[in-house]
Amino acid sequence: MGIAADVLAGKAAAGARAITWLDDRDPRGAEVIRHIFPHTGHAHVVGITGPPGAGKSTLTDTLVAELRSRGRTVGVVAIDPSSPFTGGAILGDRVRMARHTLDPGVFIRSIGTRGAAGGLSRSTHDACLVLDAMGFDVVLVETVGVGQDEIDVVNLAHTTIIVGVPGLGDEVQAVKAGILEAGEIFVVNKADRDGYDATVSQFELMLHLREQSRPAEPWRPPLLRAVASAGEGAREIVDAIVAHRVHLDETGAFALRSGRREREQVLALLRDKLAREAIAQAGDSILAEVEARRLDPYSAVEQLAGQVR
Ligand SMILES: Nc1nc2c(ncn2[C@@H]2O[C@H](COP(=O)(O)OP(=O)(O)OP(=O)(O)O)[C@@H](O)[C@H]2O)c(=O)[nH]1
Ligand SMILES: [Mg+2]
Structure with a gap:
């Protein structure tokens, strides 16, 4: 099948078309998955979630630049909730990430939320498979941490980054207990803003409680500082992503999580x-x-x- 072969050859136009078919439930999408699936399972899927406006897209852009400088290819799936929270910020995201559009080592794609409940996580998963088959080393999935989506991204990703910012109330910050329990890398962005220290203290306390409740957990989630708009913090965050990947490989959790994800998709x-x-x-x-x-x-x-x- 032509498109599937082109996806496997890493051709951007083919990848974009396959994702559109899958998003539209066009049967040709399933046909592509059938061909590419045996060649997937290599990409490191990293979820980036946090409250609306936390700087997730800006941060994603800096992570792409840092990963590229280390020679890694990167796919980005930005979930556009077209929600009243963001007003569909995807155009702004295009502008934010525009500097990467001429780089063949980067592929950026947004996914809408149309369709039935659960449709979003299915489309996102399919898009990750396509990017995986295209040969991208890392796939970054950006999603707004409101509603059910952030839990879905945790199930989808091998590594989840939780982004917080100064100045949000406890309830918003401490998003759902589930996500805080699940995050593997914590970032306080907008460190240039007032209230940074207080926010860091909140996160420290939360991570301390989490550690106490799970003394045997081998992975200690790092708490990192970022000013995404100034490109600060990207190096440390990518270091943490790489360290978590090593941890996943050493413990066998990488294959385990990938397998569980496929099972859930079925x-x-x-x-x-x-x-x-x-x-x-x-x-x-x-x-x-x-x-x-x-x-x-x-x-x-x-x-x-x-x-x-
Ligand atoms: N002061 C400051 N502003 C930032 C920082 N990072 C991002 N911003 C700004 O915050 C605004 C929101 O950034 P986005 O990257 O769109 O945030 P987002 O989390 O992707 O937003 P949604 O996807 O709409 O939820 C933009 O105006 C950014 O320029 C930062 O570290 N410091
Ligand atoms: Mg965004």
């Missing part, structure tokens, strides 16, 4: 497919019965599952 695809088949066969009538309260949801699921069997 289950997500299966749920989606079976649900669509059941609804297609039963028409909408069973759902209409539930809406009218003539049928309860549990019985409806039994009937719908029966349609598939």
Whole structure:
């Protein structure tokens, strides 16, 4: 298949087209995955998450530059939530990352949130597979830490970077407990702003509590300082990314996480497919019965599952 071969050859236009197909649920996307999948599993997927406006895109841009200076190729997947929080900041991101657009060692792609629940993490995962197959050493996935997405990115990434900034309240900063538990590298960005020391103290306390609750954990998450807009901190963050990759390889966690991710993707695809088949066969009538309260949801699921069997 032409496009799949071109993806494997690292051609940007082919990669972009494959990701669009996958995002659109075009069956040609699945065909590409079928061909490229045996060649994936090499890229180091690094998630970057944090509150809206924390400087994630600016930071991503500096990490790309630092990784390139070390000879690593980089794919970027920026998730555009088109949400009221960001107003769809992707155009600004293009401007921020524009200096990399002529570099064949960098590929930047945004993904929208259209589609059903769970659709975003599926598309993101597919995009990571395409970038992996294109041969990028590192794939950076930027996502806003609101709602469910940041938990998804933790499941998707081998390494998760949590970005905080001075001046946000505890509730916002300490995002969900889940993400703080899951982060492997912590960055306080906008260190040029007032309140930096207080924010660092908050993070230190949180990391201390986490360490106490898990004394046997071999990875100690570093807490790093950045002024992304001035390019400060990128070197230390990339050092931490590299160190975490070494740790993942040494403990076997790299392969373990990759495998778990694929397993989850299969289950997500299966749920989606079976649900669509059941609804297609039963028409909408069973759902209409539930809406009218003539049928309860549990019985409806039994009937719908029966349609598939
Ligand atoms: N003072 C200061 N401003 C920064 C720093 N890093 C980024 N900014 C600015 O903060 C604003 C938001 O930066 P982005 O990189 O778009 O933030 P983001 O987290 O990607 O934003 P969303 O994707 O919309 O959630 C921009 O105006 C940046 O120039 C920093 O270290 N210090
Ligand atoms: Mg951004």
